[in-house]
Amino acid sequence: MTDRRGRQAFAVQLADLLLVQLANWRWGWRSMVVLGMAAPLLSITMLGILIGDSGVLALEYVLVGNVVLALMFENQNKVSSNFAYMQAKGTLRFVATLPVYKSALILATVVAFLLLALPAVVVTIVAGSRILDVALAPSPWVLLVVPLCAIPLASIGALVGSIARTPEEAGSLSLLLTLLLLSLGPVLVPPERLPEALNVAGYASPATYAASALRQVLLGPVSGRLALDLSVLAGLSVVVLWFVERRLRWRVN
Amino acid sequence: MEHELTGQVLRGEHDIVYELRDVVMVYPGQNERANDGISLDIHRGEIFGILGDNGAGKTTLVRQMVNLLQPTSGSIRLFGRHVADDPLGVTTRVGFMPQDGAVLDSLTVDELLFVTAHLRGASRDGARRERDRLIELWDLTAVRRRPCRHISGGQLRLAQLALATATAPPVVILDEPTANLDPQRRRLVWKNLRQLNRDQGTTVIFITHDAVEAEKIIERVAILRAGRVVAIGVPASLKRVVDRQVRLELETGAEDPPALGTGFRFRRLPTGRWLALVGKDQLPEVLQRLDLERYDDFRIYSCTLEDLYLHYAERAGD
Numbered sequence: 001m002t003d004r005r006g007r008q009a010f011a012v013q014l015a016d017l018l019l020v021q022l023a024n025w026r027w028g029w030r031s032m033v034v035l036g037m038a039a040p041l042l043s044i045t046m047l048g049i050l051i052g053d054s055g056v057l058a059l060e061y062v063l064v065g066n067v068v069l070a071l072m073f074e075n076q077n078k079v080s081s082n083f084a085y086m087q088a089k090g091t092l093r094f095v096a097t098l099p100v101y102k103s104a105l106i107l108a109t110v111v112a113f114l115l116l117a118l119p120a121v122v123v124t125i126v127a128g129s130r131i132l133d134v135a136l137a138p139s140p141w142v143l144l145v146v147p148l149c150a151i152p153l154a155s156i157g158a159l160v161g162s163i164a165r166t167p168e169e170a171g172s173l174s175l176l177l178t179l180l181l182l183s184l185g186p187v188l189v190p191p192e193r194l195p196e197a198l199n200v201a202g203y204a205s206p207a208t209y210a211a212s213a214l215r216q217v218l219l220g221p222v223s224g225r226l227a228l229d230l231s232v233l234a235g236l237s238v239v240v241l242w243f244v245e246r247r248l249r250w251r252v253n
Numbered sequence: 254m255e256h257e258l259t260g261q262v263l264r265g266e267h268d269i270v271y272e273l274r275d276v277v278m279v280y281p282g283q284n285e286r287a288n289d290g291i292s293l294d295i296h297r298g299e300i301f302g303i304l305g306d307n308g309a310g311k312t313t314l315v316r317q318m319v320n321l322l323q324p325t326s327g328s329i330r331l332f333g334r335h336v337a338d339d340p341l342g343v344t345t346r347v348g349f350m351p352q353d354g355a356v357l358d359s360l361t362v363d364e365l366l367f368v369t370a371h372l373r374g375a376s377r378d379g380a381r382r383e384r385d386r387l388i389e390l391w392d393l394t395a396v397r398r399r400p401c402r403h404i405s406g407g408q409l410r411l412a413q414l415a416l417a418t419a420t421a422p423p424v425v426i427l428d429e430p431t432a433n434l435d436p437q438r439r440r441l442v443w444k445n446l447r448q449l450n451r452d453q454g455t456t457v458i459f460i461t462h463d464a465v466e467a468e469k470i471i472e473r474v475a476i477l478r479a480g481r482v483v484a485i486g487v488p489a490s491l492k493r494v495v496d497r498q499v500r501l502e503l504e505t506g507a508e509d510p511p512a513l514g515t516g517f518r519f520r521r522l523p524t525g526r527w528l529a530l531v532g533k534d535q536l537p538e539v540l541q542r543l544d545l546e547r548y549d550d551f552r553i554y555s556c557t558l559e560d561l562y563l564h565y566a567e568r569a570g571d
Contacts, residue, residue: 006345006374016368023359026400090355093321097351098372099344 007099014104021082021112028078028116036074036120040066044128047188057190059132063125064215065188068149068207070124072178074117075150076157077171079109083161084170087249096250103245110154110241114147121146125218137220145217145226148233149210155240156206162248181207209233269333270424270456271295271318276327278313278480287313288324289480297423300450300457300470304562305477311460312352314477315426318458319349331424345374348417352428352460354409358402362393362412365401366419373420387415392441406433414442418449425449427459431466439463443470464559474558476565483565488558495556495564498530501539504550513542520563526550530560 008016047062086092095105129136157174164170182188185202187210194202202208213229216222271294278288288310295301305311316322317329320336320343329336336343357365366387370380388397391411396404401412410433417425430446431439447470449455461467468488475485484491503511503519504526510519511527517539519527531539536553545551 007341008372008374013372016372020357020360020364020368023357023364026359089358090351090353091357093351094355094357096321097319097344097347097349098369099341099374100372 010101010104013100014108017100017105017108018112021109022115024078024082024112025116031078032074032116032120035077036070036117037123039073040070040120040124041127041131043069044124044131048132056134058193059134060215060219061186061188061190061211063128063132063134064211064218065182066128067121067124067214067218068187068211069178069182070120071117071150071153071210072181072207074120075110075113075154076160076178077174078116079113079154079157080161080164080170080174081157081167082109082113083158083248084164084167085161087162088167092248092250102248102250103241106158106241106244106248110151110158113154113157114150117150118146121150134219136218139217139220139222141222141226142217145213145230148230148237149214152206152233152236152240153210155237155244158244159240159247162244181205184208185211187211206233206236268297269294270297270331271458272328272330272333273314273318274328276314276317276324276329278310278317278322279325286325286480288317291327291477291480291482293475293482293485295456295458296473298450298454298456300446300472301459302464302467302471302474302558303458303460303477304462304464304474304558305460308479309477310480311477312428313480315349315428315458315460316351319343319347319426346423348419348422348425350413350417350425350427350430352432354406354413356401356409356413356416359400361398361400362404362408363388363397365412366415369416370419373422375420383419387419390445391415392438407435407438410434411438411441414445418445418455421449421453421455423454424456424458427457429461430459431461431463439466443467446470464562465557468558471558474561476562478565484561488561491561492556492558495530495561497533498556498560498564499533499536500552500554500556500560501529501531502550502552503527503548505548511548513539528563530556530564 044062044066048059051058051062125136156177160174160177161170164173184198184205185208186194186199187202187207191199209229209232213226213233216226273294274292276288276291277286279286291314303311303314313322317324318331318336320340323337331339331343331346334342357368360368363384366384367380370383371377375383388394391414393408393411393415396408401409404412410430414427414430417427431442434442443466446457450457459467471488473486474488474491475482477483502522505511510521513529517529517531519529522528543551
């Protein structure tokens with residue numbers, strides 16, 4: 001599996017680095033319970049009380065919006081903090097002295113945090129639907145949609161983590177982006193209740209497409225809109241990952 | 254001024270592992286040169302030490318050698334190829350131990366050694382064998398199942414050494430390999446490095462402040478000051494410059510340097526002792542003047558590599 005100069009094949013590197021990043025479970029599970037599960041469930045409960053009489057559609061937006069929130073906390077913010085930490089601590093320099101592709105590290109990190117986010121996503125969907133009394137109608141497409149929603153958000157996190165000068169800066173920036181992306185477009189709130197400007201701005205937010213895709217595959221019905229959502233999310237993933245690969249400070253200068 | 258004393262070592266061009274020419278490094282936003290025109294060759298199978306005070310540019314130099322920094326100007330070749338053009342050649346041929354304790358610290362020592370050996374090209378079985386060998390060699394058995402972030406600084410240093418030497422790359426570059434280690438572990442480090450060099454022909458390049466102990470294994474040394482190489486060569490040859498001197502160490506509770514008359518320049522050692530390099534011909538006079546009652550302890554012995562470093566450092570500072 002090694003090339004003639006002693007470097008493992010890309011897939012082997014990816015598997016090794018994926019396991020390395022999955023080991024973050026040892027330290028990350030507490031924050032996953034607090035941020036990835038408790039925060040969306042609290043938000044669901046509070047918003048459910050506030051808009052309980054606003055109809056099923058509003059409750060569905062609350063449920064799916066909070067699934068997006070869980071993905072943002074567990075993917076975007078965690079990946080951002082992971083890259084910022086690796087840069088600050090010098091871990092990135094250590095990896096740079098090994099015969100590995102930078103892209104393998106980036107992809108392994110994004111995939112690892114997607115896997116680590118799944119418990120929070122599942123708990124938010126199942127418990128949230130019970131709390132709000134929203135009926136789930138999951139489609140098999142969910143298996144494709146959840147990764148395609150998570151990867152662009154994680155890629156944005158990787159970008160934030162790679163351009164931030166300190167982990168603190170990365171944390172603040174990522175949190176700000178989370179709030180901004182949740183506010184733009186019909187993520188937590190149905191479009192009819194949003195000002196037109198926010199609906200228009202929502203077209204530029206990946207959270208809008210993620211929420212739209214998740215609504216279709218979790219609550220139904222799946223429409224032609226899903227193809228657009230997935231295309232945008234997939235395209236965004238490729239573009240942002242490419243940019244991160246170029247931007248990540250593998251070397252000190 | 255640079256001194257090149259190669260002693261008895263004769264080597265051919267094909268034996269050159271690293272070839273540095275006029276390496277200049279200026280960090281972005283700074284005016285001072287961290288490295289200022291460094292040129293040197295490091296030969297296959299030698300143990301090469303880099304000495305220098307804090308800020309001399311040692312870490313900057315080795316980071317450029319492993320391609321973590323790009324020189325502002327000049328060239329660095331590894332086995333004849335520019336390191337910037339051949340990043341894979343560097344990562345597959347050079348094991349590097351950075352000065353900071355940066356490793357993948359969410360892993361246990363076992364996991365980290367396995368994954369490093371595997372990423373360096375070993376098979377899964379080979380990586381397991383390499384892990385077990387390194388655990389024993391570097392005395393890490395007691396902490397092998399503990400996460401790296403939960404082991405002591407000294408244990409982490411040994412784990413880093415194990416990582417740098419995993420899969421026996423032809424070159425290892427170590428930035429302060431014995432920093433923060435107790436005497437027993439320092440001995441283990443020097444023993445293992447010498448063994449690695451002798452048994453596998455590994456070229457060992459290291460930065461150290463521990464010049465006295467490193468002298469036991471160093472074959473050639475470069476002394477850096479203010480970003481420049483002020484001396485390079487075989488320690489025995491370099492030491493001829495100072496072999497007419499002896500090292501006089503005095504221990505006293507006083508804050509002021511000992512007064513032995515003009516011409517004796519004392520410097521305070523980290524141990525609190527006062528050190529002066531004294532000409533052998535001056536020794537009788539010094540002993541006559543030395544009021545032993547005033548000092549808790551005194552020692553006189555021949556010059557070490559550390560004195561050599563101090564000698565060049567002082568000359569360059571004049």
